[in-house]
Amino acid sequence: DAGITQSPRHKVTETGTPVTLRCHQTENHRYMYWYRQDPGHGLRLIHYSYGVKDTDKGEVSDGYSVSRSKTEDFLLTLESATSSQTSVYFCAIEETGGTDTQYFGPGTRLTVL
Amino acid sequence: GESVGLHLPTLSVQEGDNSIINCAYSNSASDYFIWYKQESGKGPQFIIDIRSNMDKRQGQRVTVLLNKTVKHLSLQIAATQPGDSAVYFCAEKWGAQKLVFGQGTRLTINP
Numbered sequence: 001d002a003g004i005t006q007s008p009r010h011k012v013t014e015t016g017t018p019v020t021l022r023c024h025q026t027e028n029h030r031y032m033y034w035y036r037q038d039p040g041h042g043l044r045l046i047h048y049s050y051g052v053k054d055t056d057k058g059e060v061s062d063g064y065s066v067s068r069s070k071t072e073d074f075l076l077t078l079e080s081a082t083s084s085q086t087s088v089y090f091c092a093i094e095e096t097g098g099t100d101t102q103y104f105g106p107g108t109r110l111t112v113l
Numbered sequence: 114g115e116s117v118g119l120h121l122p123t124l125s126v127q128e129g130d131n132s133i134i135n136c137a138y139s140n141s142a143s144d145y146f147i148w149y150k151q152e153s154g155k156g157p158q159f160i161i162d163i164r165s166n167m168d169k170r171q172g173q174r175v176t177v178l179l180n181k182t183v184k185h186l187s188l189q190i191a192a193t194q195p196g197d198s199a200v201y202f203c204a205e206k207w208g209a210q211k212l213v214f215g216q217g218t219r220l221t222i223n224p
Binding site (some may be wrong): 033040041042043044045048058090100101102103104105106107 | 145147149155156157158159162202204206211212213214215216217
């Protein structure tokens with residue numbers, strides 16, 4: 001599992017509330033990613049980070065923000081959750097050394113009512 | 114577990130047979146490809162990867178074939194077992210672009 005944990009694993013929240021998902025890695029990889037996975041779509045990139053305080057947007061970044069204050073933690077925040085953000089969220093790391101290989105965490109299932 | 118995709122292509126094979134899962138990729142400039150396996154309720158699991166300077170790569174019970182002429186990637190699983198039941202999807206990468214993922218194929222194993 002490449003030493004990746006995600007918390008919480010399941011969350012139910014109401015529209016308009018803020019939500020923060022956490023990804024934690026134990027192997028000091030530089031690159032970390034947040035994806036969402038929905039029926040009918042492949043994994044879609046939300047945001048990624050290439051170092052502490054260095055982040056960039058992916059293809060579906062609207063409504064999401066991220067922060068990385070430590071190498072091991074990458075946080076995804078939904079400032080005001082909407083029902084369209086109901087999804088399964090996966091964090092991934094990319095092995096250091098430019099291998100391009102990404103390894104995924106176990107996922108967080110988020111339901112926005 | 115959650116549904117990875119409601120209308121995924123499905124491949125059904127008999128236990129013990131070989132499975133071949135196909136992927137048509139989108140960009141002729143893609144130079145890196147990965148296959149992932151995703152079981153219900155779990156995160157994608159890395160299976161095998163291949164770079165564009167190779168046509169074939171083998172792992173334990175799996176082989177990936179790359180045909181750049183027709184932009185086609187395949188994953189062969191030898192002697193399919195019940196534990197191989199999952200959704201399998203490929204991903205491609207070109208240049209500085211991040212990985213782009215396909216939707217996947219659901220593999221079911223018949224006893």
